[in-house]
Amino acid sequence: MSDGPEVRPAGGPPSPVPVEALAQSQPVQALDAEAAVALLQREEGGVRRVIRYYIRDHAAEDDVWQEVCLRAVRHLGGITHPAAARGWVYQVARNASMDWLRRCDRAIVRIAPELPEREDASQSGRAPGDGVLTDERIAAVRRALDALPPSQREAIRLRIEEGLDHVQIAERLGINRQAVEVRLCKGRAALRERLSDIFEGDL
Amino acid sequence: MTAMTCPEAEPLLPLVADGAVDPSTDPDLFAHLAACPSCQRIVADHDLIALALRRSAPPAPPRARIITFPRLAAAALVLIAIGVAAIALAAPATAPAAHGLAVHPAEHAPAPAPVAVAPAAPARAPVAAAIPEAAAPTVLRLARTDGSTVFLIRRGDAWVAIDPTQMDGSSTRGQSSANEVPVRW
Numbered sequence: 138m139s140d141g142p143e144v145r146p147a148g149g150p151p152s153p154v155p156v157e158a159l160a161q162s163q164p165v166q167a168l169d170a171e172a173a174v175a176l177l178q179r180e181e182g183g184v185r186r187v188i189r190y191y192i193r194d195h196a197a198e199d200d201v202w203q204e205v206c207l208r209a210v211r212h213l214g215g216i217t218h219p220a221a222a223r224g225w226v227y228q229v230a231r232n233a234s235m236d237w238l239r240r241c242d243r244a245i246v247r248i249a250p251e252l253p254e255r256e257d258a259s260q261s262g263r264a265p266g267d268g269v270l271t272d273e274r275i276a277a278v279r280r281a282l283d284a285l286p287p288s289q290r291e292a293i294r295l296r297i298e299e300g301l302d303h304v305q306i307a308e309r310l311g312i313n314r315q316a317v318e319v320r321l322c323k324g325r326a327a328l329r330e331r332l333s334d335i336f337e338g339d340l
Numbered sequence: 341m342t343a344m345t346c347p348e349a350e351p352l353l354p355l356v357a358d359g360a361v362d363p364s365t366d367p368d369l370f371a372h373l374a375a376c377p378s379c380q381r382i383v384a385d386h387d388l389i390a391l392a393l394r395r396s397a398p399p400a401p402p403r404a405r406i407i408t409f410p411r412l413a414a415a416a417l418v419l420i421a422i423g424v425a426a427i428a429l430a431a432p433a434t435a436p437a438a439h440g441l442a443v444h445p446a447e448h449a450p451a452p453a454p455v456a457v458a459p460a461a462p463a464r465a466p467v468a469a470a471i472p473e474a475a476a477p478t479v480l481r482l483a484r485t486d487g488s489t490v491f492l493i494r495r496g497d498a499w500v501a502i503d504p505t506q507m508d509g510s511s512t513r514g515q516s517s518a519n520e521v522p523v524r525w
Contacts, residue, residue, distance in 0.1 A: 180374075183374065183375075186377060186380070187380055187384070190380065190381060190384035191384060191387065191388065218367070221363060221367045221370075221371065223371060223374035223375070224363040224367055224369075224370025224371045224372075224373060224374045225363045225370070226374065227363075227370060227373050227374040227380070228362060228363050228370060231383065231384075231387070235387055235391070238391055239391075270388060270391060270392050270395065274392065275392045275395055275396050276396070278389055278392040278393060278396065279392075279393070279396045282393060293393070294393075296358065297390045297393045297394060297397075298393060298394065298397040303360070318355070318358075318360060321354065321358055322351070322354040322355060322358075325354040325357060325358070325386055325389070326354055328389050329382070329385050329386060329389060332385070332389060333385070
């Protein structure tokens with residue numbers, strides 16, 4: 138999984154662009170805050186759908202949506218194409234959702250021993266990610282990893298558990314970077330295929 | 341930008357999850373992702389699998405601190421340097437100190453004052469003692485060879501010997517009797 142680098146669009150200082158320019162096919166100079174807000178208003182439904190893949194709590198979904206809006210308004214100034222802006226907003230939504238889950242992970246580590254078990258973890262309000270990642274599912278993921286070929290398993294373990302980048306993994310394993318990417322792609326795909334059978338499409 | 345289809349995008353989705361591509365490096369892929377719920381779901385699955393692996397990862401063993409020889413040698417040199425400096429500062433030095441200033445013994449410790457004891461009286465057994473001024477108490481009780489006792493009381497830089505048997509009773513507090521004899525140490 139990525140510690141998904143936050144996208145930071147390159148480019149010079151933005152200049153104000155009318156909202157109507159977004160509908161045009163030719164490239165625009167840049168998006169100002171007003172245009173960014175208009176874009177977010179159009180994309181809200183799609184963005185919330187992305188957030189719900191990660192978070193099952195409605196209150197947390199609203200919080201993450203607000204975070205997406207803040208990040209988008211702050212950084213959309215360098216986007217020079219509307220289609221690129223939509224893809225960028227998607228990435229922001231994905232990053233914000235994962236950041237939320239990682240914050241919950243840290244909270245769970247601190248307070249988990251004191252909290253009672255609940256049947257419907259998604260409604261507990263304790264951790265939005267718990268509705269998706271139950272203990273049983275986490276155990277299934279670990280078993281699926283153990284069932285991978287050693288080369289793929291080690292590459293994924295180094296990438297996800299130790300946080301090494303592709304170059305570091307290549308050095309550690311004594312292979313080139315392309316081989317690392319191939320092992321990671323195959324390993325991730327194999328994991329998802331094994332787990333989709335277990336969770337019936339609702340990971 | 342060209343529109344991408346799902347069969348074209350799906351092999352690249354693990355790279356999206358891995359962070360190997362982003363909207364700046366592959367705008368077509370992310371434009372497709374922004375509009376395709378199916379591919380969004382696949383990326384989310386990859387992300388959640390990674391999160392589950394992090395949650396279930398065994399804790400890393402604590403790293404033992406290994407002090408290598410260069411560190412030991414450096415630490416030893418530091419200690420030696422501190423010890424040498426301490427010795428140099430403690431001993432009186434006539435040579436210039438490390439900071440370039442001459443150190444004069446008199447500035448650090450006064451020379452011990454010479455001590456001498458004058459006999460209290462010829463008829464009495466001499467009372468002699470050599471007590472360094474720095475260590476001298478306020479009152480000393482000394483026994484004579486004839487068994488009598490004399491007291492030495494410190495008054496400033498001098499000691500006064502008082503023979504109780506010679507006290508005439510006229511002494512009041514703070515005033516010496518006729519038999520007080522200044523004693524210089």
